[in-house]
Amino acid sequence: MVMNTLTLTNRKHGFRAIRQGEPEWSHEQRRRAWESYHDAPNPDRITHLWRYTKPEHFLISNPGEAMLRDVPSRTGSTGIDTTLSSGYSAHGISRADLSVGIAVADEYSRAGLYVSDLHSAAADHRYPVQEHLGKLVGEPFGKFESANLALWNAGFFVFVPDNTVVREPIYLSHQPLDEVLLSRSLVVIGRNSEVTIIDDYGSDVARPCPLANSVMEIFTGDSSRLRYISLSRFNETTPSIFTQRIRADRNSHVLSVFGSFGGSVTKVNAGAVLAGPGAESLMYGLAFGDGRQHLDHHTLHHHVSGETHSDLHVKVVLKDNSDSAYTGLIRIEEKADNSQAYQENRNLLLNEGTRAESVPELEILTDQVSCTHGATVGPIDPEMVFYLKSRGYSNDEATRTVVTGFVEPTIRLLPDDLQDMFRGLVRRKLEGK
Amino acid sequence: MHDSDLLFSMRDVHVEVEGKEVVKGVSLDIRRGEKHAIMGPNGSGKSSLANALAGHPAYSITSGTALIAGRDLLQMDATERSLAGLFLAFQYPLAIPGVTVANFLRAAVKARSNGDESVIKDFRKTIKANFKLLEIDDSFATRYLNEGFSGGEKKRLEILQMLMLKPLVAILDETDSGLDIDALKVVSKGINYSASSDNSILLVTHYQRILDYVRPNYVHVMMDGRFVRSGGPELALQLESEGYDRIREETAAKVEV
Numbered sequence: 001m002v003m004n005t006l007t008l009t010n011r012k013h014g015f016r017a018i019r020q021g022e023p024e025w026s027h028e029q030r031r032r033a034w035e036s037y038h039d040a041p042n043p044d045r046i047t048h049l050w051r052y053t054k055p056e057h058f059l060i061s062n063p064g065e066a067m068l069r070d071v072p073s074r075t076g077s078t079g080i081d082t083t084l085s086s087g088y089s090a091h092g093i094s095r096a097d098l099s100v101g102i103a104v105a106d107e108y109s110r111a112g113l114y115v116s117d118l119h120s121a122a123a124d125h126r127y128p129v130q131e132h133l134g135k136l137v138g139e140p141f142g143k144f145e146s147a148n149l150a151l152w153n154a155g156f157f158v159f160v161p162d163n164t165v166v167r168e169p170i171y172l173s174h175q176p177l178d179e180v181l182l183s184r185s186l187v188v189i190g191r192n193s194e195v196t197i198i199d200d201y202g203s204d205v206a207r208p209c210p211l212a213n214s215v216m217e218i219f220t221g222d223s224s225r226l227r228y229i230s231l232s233r234f235n236e237t238t239p240s241i242f243t244q245r246i247r248a249d250r251n252s253h254v255l256s257v258f259g260s261f262g263g264s265v266t267k268v269n270a271g272a273v274l275a276g277p278g279a280e281s282l283m284y285g286l287a288f289g290d291g292r293q294h295l296d297h298h299t300l301h302h303h304v305s306g307e308t309h310s311d312l313h314v315k316v317v318l319k320d321n322s323d324s325a326y327t328g329l330i331r332i333e334e335k336a337d338n339s340q341a342y343q344e345n346r347n348l349l350l351n352e353g354t355r356a357e358s359v360p361e362l363e364i365l366t367d368q369v370s371c372t373h374g375a376t377v378g379p380i381d382p383e384m385v386f387y388l389k390s391r392g393y394s395n396d397e398a399t400r401t402v403v404t405g406f407v408e409p410t411i412r413l414l415p416d417d418l419q420d421m422f423r424g425l426v427r428r429k430l431e432g433k
Numbered sequence: 434m435h436d437s438d439l440l441f442s443m444r445d446v447h448v449e450v451e452g453k454e455v456v457k458g459v460s461l462d463i464r465r466g467e468k469h470a471i472m473g474p475n476g477s478g479k480s481s482l483a484n485a486l487a488g489h490p491a492y493s494i495t496s497g498t499a500l501i502a503g504r505d506l507l508q509m510d511a512t513e514r515s516l517a518g519l520f521l522a523f524q525y526p527l528a529i530p531g532v533t534v535a536n537f538l539r540a541a542v543k544a545r546s547n548g549d550e551s552v553i554k555d556f557r558k559t560i561k562a563n564f565k566l567l568e569i570d571d572s573f574a575t576r577y578l579n580e581g582f583s584g585g586e587k588k589r590l591e592i593l594q595m596l597m598l599k600p601l602v603a604i605l606d607e608t609d610s611g612l613d614i615d616a617l618k619v620v621s622k623g624i625n626y627s628a629s630s631d632n633s634i635l636l637v638t639h640y641q642r643i644l645d646y647v648r649p650n651y652v653h654v655m656m657d658g659r660f661v662r663s664g665g666p667e668l669a670l671q672l673e674s675e676g677y678d679r680i681r682e683e684t685a686a687k688v689e690v
Contacts, residue, residue, distance in 0.1 A: 382490060387527045389511035390487050390520075391537075391594065392544035398512075401540070405531030405577070 013064045015150070019071050025130050026122045030070070033139055033149035037063075040143040049142075049269070052325035052357065053296040057239040057265045058144050058213060063151065066180055070153045072098050072119060089168040090115040094154040096181040096209070105168070112161035115170060118184060121157030129157060133186050136217040136245035136273070144241050148215045152184035155214075158197065162190035162221065169196040169227075169417075176202060176209030176234065183214040187228075191221035196415070201242065202233035202262050212240035212263075220252040222276065227415060228256040230270070231425070234263040236291060241267045250276030250305075257414060260287035260295055261425050271300030274308035274339075284410055285314035286422060288429040289322030289354075299328045299343075306337040306368075315410045316347040317403055317426075318354035329361040330371060337368035347377040348406045350399065400430050438465045439503070440518075440633045441602045446497035448478070448485040448658075455481040457658035458497065463602065466630040470644055471637045472669060473655035474677045479637045480524055482655075483606040487521035488514050502601055516545055518601030522591035522608050528579040534590065535560065535574040538597050545598065563596045567623050584611040592623040603627070604635045609643035621646030641673040654680055 015031040043050040080093050080101030089108045093101040100117040122129045139146045156172050174183045220226050234240050240263045248254045258270050272281035289295050301310035316324045330341045347356035358375035388398035411422045441463040448456035456478045473479050485492035488511030499506040501517050546552040567589045579587050588608055595603050624647050652669045654662040661684045
């Protein structure tokens with residue numbers, strides 16, 4: 001692991017002037033975030049979110065240079081040829097060099113589904129970008145989220161109108177290049193609508209990238225249904241920090257899944273805010289570390305409204321010399337009576353030299369709730385391996401079977417059409433590819 | 434030259450668990466088509482012997498020899514022993530979450546198919562027939578192995594595995610324990626169905642009860658890590674009426690003389 005040895009003594013640059021085609025509100029938002037980024041001290045290692053990972057991994061070595069590449073010099077971005085594969089409603093590609101490719105199925109274009117790069121959307125008055133961007137993950141979040149808000153140079157905007165059912169998934173691909181990826185995306189879903197989004201960071205052929213700092217904000221309308229899947233598949237040399245928040249409004253149903261497979265140092269902060277009565281959030285996570293990977297996951301289920309329900313399962317598998325920290329917070333506000341929250345984290349260690357920590361955290365400010373949590377950390381059970389070997393499995397097959405068995409119950413909670421993708425990702429990791 | 438009817442043969446086998454000797458030199462020959470029973474009180478070393486023969490890493494065979502169909506068992510790891518035709522039905526079968534009964538067995542059957550496609554092709558049919566024989570509901574195929582199964586269901590699943598894997602030498606470790614009489618009959622039916630003139634069965638049991646249904650040709654009484662008495666089926670009946678204490682006394686007396 002290459003340690004970034006930068007400190008915060010970077011000279012403070014003034015923020016750049018507004019560019020042609022850049023909306024004034026966006027420029028102002030960036031400028032304020034830039035100030036916050038500079039003024040904020042490095043996160044305190046005693047603060048629980050930073051207890052397990054050095055903030056220095058995520059410092060941008062040359063923020064002044066990043067600033068020069070945050071907005072296209074002219075409106076309109078470089079196009080990437082994008083074809084829509086069958087089985088998807090839309091396909092987006094976004095790169096840190098501001099190039100973008102978008103394809104949306106005609107059927108859904110006509111129905112009002114809008115998918116674009118965030119730059120174009122921010123400049124387009126027809127879409128509610130200004131009232132949402134940075135509202136869930138903005139400056140108060142912390143130094144690195146401020147950096148992202150000031151300097152984002154890639155990412156998507158997705159708008160699903162009211163009463164629109166998008167059956168096939170939208171596939172969003174964030175492709176790192178050789179420069180810092182500062183990706184910010186925003187999804188706004190209307191009332192009574194349904195959508196599935198696969199948010200893929202890195203890819204099968206992920207190029208090494210010095211740093212990836214990504215943010216996803218999602219707003220769901222009343223009675224909407226969202227399925228959101230984020231995948232971290234960065235190159236093994238890439239440190240990445242990803243902050244994701246979903247706001248679930250009244251009677252909305254959210255299923256979110258994160259899969260962490262790639263990267264050198266991977267820090268994920270995934271959360272759902274249950275903002276209206278009847279809102280439900282199911283969050284599932286699968287993380288698989290190998291080599292010298294360091295994984296740091298934090299989840300939040302924030303019950304702001306009563307009559308809400310959350311369920312969370314996170315499974316972590318570690319091999320070689322990888323390590324993982326998981327902190328999971330359930331916060332139930334004072335007025336959020338009749339909330340239910342469940343949280344479970346299980347860690348499987350495949351060999352000595354791996355290490356996992358699991359820290360459940362409950363902040364419950366009312367009595368009228370039901371809340372349970374559980375955590376386990378343990379090595380692969382030699383009795384299970386023996387049982388399988390006694391039936392003719394080789395040692396490797398037995399180990400693979402125990403690991404796939406460990407993650408399978410979580411995979412089975414996913415929608416049918418996404419299960420095989422996750423099985424494939426786990427298998428590739430097990431086979432060391 | 435190797436006697437091809439001799440499926441299993443061990444000589445002076447000693448077993449250690451956590452540095453303690455629990456089997457202190459046992460010898461046994463089992464021929465094709467034979468059923469043997471090892472009986473003994475709790476703690477006599479029966480299960481340790483069974484686990485050690487299957488290659489459990491916690492049990493080490495410190496001396497002696499053991500052959501399966503003429504091949505040196507002790508040179509093999511657990512996988513190789515299984516593929517060579519040894520099978521152990523566990524006393525306490527483990528749950529393997531996330532692995533369905535059907536997938537678990539398909540891989541195990543495939544491992545010994547030697548590339549014979551028909552075995553895999555017939556898999557579904559075979560497992561269904563065996564479910565029926567053992568009165569197991571078809572829904573068990575997609576359940577996770579032993580997870581949430583009752584004691585009786587687990588034991589049936591062990592016998593199901595034996596029927597699917599068709600071992601040469603099956604060691605059944607207290608398969609009868611914890612079964613009610615109906616379940617015992619079903620499990621016994623499975624064992625008898627699997628037994629043929631080509632394979633052999635070694636029953637390890639505390640009680641005589643299962644021997645009413647699965648009739649052994651030979652009975653060996655094990656105490657304190659040794660076989661103290663061997664005989665025909667009548668020995669089991671004698672044990673049932675007199676208890677282990679009588680044999681213990683006789684054995685102790687013999688040692689004194």
